[in-house]
Amino acid sequence: MNVFLVETDKTGLQKFYEEIIGKFETYAPVEKFGKYDYKRISKLDECDPDSPIETTMSIKPLFFPKTAKVMKFKEDNTGTTISETDEDSLTGKRIILGVKHCDARGLQVLDQVYNWDYIDTDYQKRRGNTVIISTRCDKAGTQCFCTSLDYDVEKSDAHDIRIVNGLDGKIYIQAVTQKGEGFVKENISQQSAVGSQQSLEEIKKHYKSFEASFRLKMDYKEVNEKLQKLFDSPEFETVSSNCIGCNTCAFICPTCHCFKITDEKIKDTGVRYKSYDSCNNGYFTLMAGGHNPRPVKYRRWRQRALHKFVYYKERFGMNLCVGCGHCAISCPVNISIFDVVNQVAKV
Numbered sequence: 001m002n003v004f005l006v007e008t009d010k011t012g013l014q015k016f017y018e019e020i021i022g023k024f025e026t027y028a029p030v031e032k033f034g035k036y037d038y039k040r041i042s043k044l045d046e047c048d049p050d051s052p053i054e055t056t057m058s059i060k061p062l063f064f065p066k067t068a069k070v071m072k073f074k075e076d077n078t079g080t081t082i083s084e085t086d087e088d089s090l091t092g093k094r095i096i097l098g099v100k101h102c103d104a105r106g107l108q109v110l111d112q113v114y115n116w117d118y119i120d121t122d123y124q125k126r127r128g129n130t131v132i133i134s135t136r137c138d139k140a141g142t143q144c145f146c147t148s149l150d151y152d153v154e155k156s157d158a159h160d161i162r163i164v165n166g167l168d169g170k171i172y173i174q175a176v177t178q179k180g181e182g183f184v185k186e187n188i189s190q191q192s193a194v195g196s197q198q199s200l201e202e203i204k205k206h207y208k209s210f211e212a213s214f215r216l217k218m219d220y221k222e223v224n225e226k227l228q229k230l231f232d233s234p235e236f237e238t239v240s241s242n243c244i245g246c247n248t249c250a251f252i253c254p255t256c257h258c259f260k261i262t263d264e265k266i267k268d269t270g271v272r273y274k275s276y277d278s279c280n281n282g283y284f285t286l287m288a289g290g291h292n293p294r295p296v297k298y299r300r301w302r303q304r305a306l307h308k309f310v311y312y313k314e315r316f317g318m319n320l321c322v323g324c325g326h327c328a329i330s331c332p333v334n335i336s337i338f339d340v341v342n343q344v345a346k347v
């Protein structure tokens, strides 16, 4: 991991933010009725880069929109004419401030599937044109379990830049990717001091209580190995019995990527949309001939749990869950994927 460190303080950081917000299209956590979401901003006081850990949505919609026009079409007696849709508003050069580590990690997980059998060029453009600036978490939220999963939060290079605290009010702007380093060098004022090895030691001291602040912990390796042998476990029925199939968990998840294609047509003119979908939907696996291999909810929840904790890892070498806890916070019937996989693996 590349590390380039600039030492500053609260005022210096504010100045850095103000300057880059003035230059680039910027998104950041914005509060509304006590909830935070990533919105476009034009001034620093419109957002809170140190927002609480639990934003309602992740940054996923800025890369994979909830719904997007794929094309327009028009039919007449000579056939169907297809036209491109409006220009994608998410592919310009931009920055995202105040990103949580788990959200940034979610993009690394999505990168695997978007670089697989089909290369999604819109997604690639959005990724390539975005600089991700994270604020280092001080303390875990009640549903967080990222430190239990198969990556090292301390050494994460999922963001380009992270803002970290040192001792005595010092703040460090730490570039962790080449893209981040180039961005910081181009956009930081010349008076800022460049940090040293000693600064990294200070940062470690500031965050020494981070690991201990997690309420939720699991032995990921053990859970993963057990789940591989538990496809037929009756526990899947128990853990999914309260699910109302609302799909909230998938829509707010930083790594879920199922979508559906729908055509909406009035008379001879229509639009084709690509919109979020979920494997928790009863019709998701319904085939044209009427057969549905997952007609009951325990089978759909089994797919969700095993895809996240077994299958994706087998195919891409990383978990399809980053332990952000968004799903547990938003589920109307309090189902938590942490509890689901641990309860099934407990037998």
Ligand code: SF4
Pocket (backbone or CB within 6 Å): 249, 252, 253, 254, 255, 256, 308, 320, 321, 322, 323, 324, 325, 326, 327, 328, 337
């Ligand atoms: S399944 Fe839940 S905890 Fe895991 S990444 Fe998705 S929202 Fe976060």
Ligand code: SF4
Pocket (backbone or CB within 6 Å): 242, 243, 244, 245, 246, 247, 248, 249, 250, 280, 330, 331, 332, 333, 334, 335
């Ligand atoms: S949010 Fe909860 S109720 Fe809704 S589909 Fe997910 S697990 Fe089921």
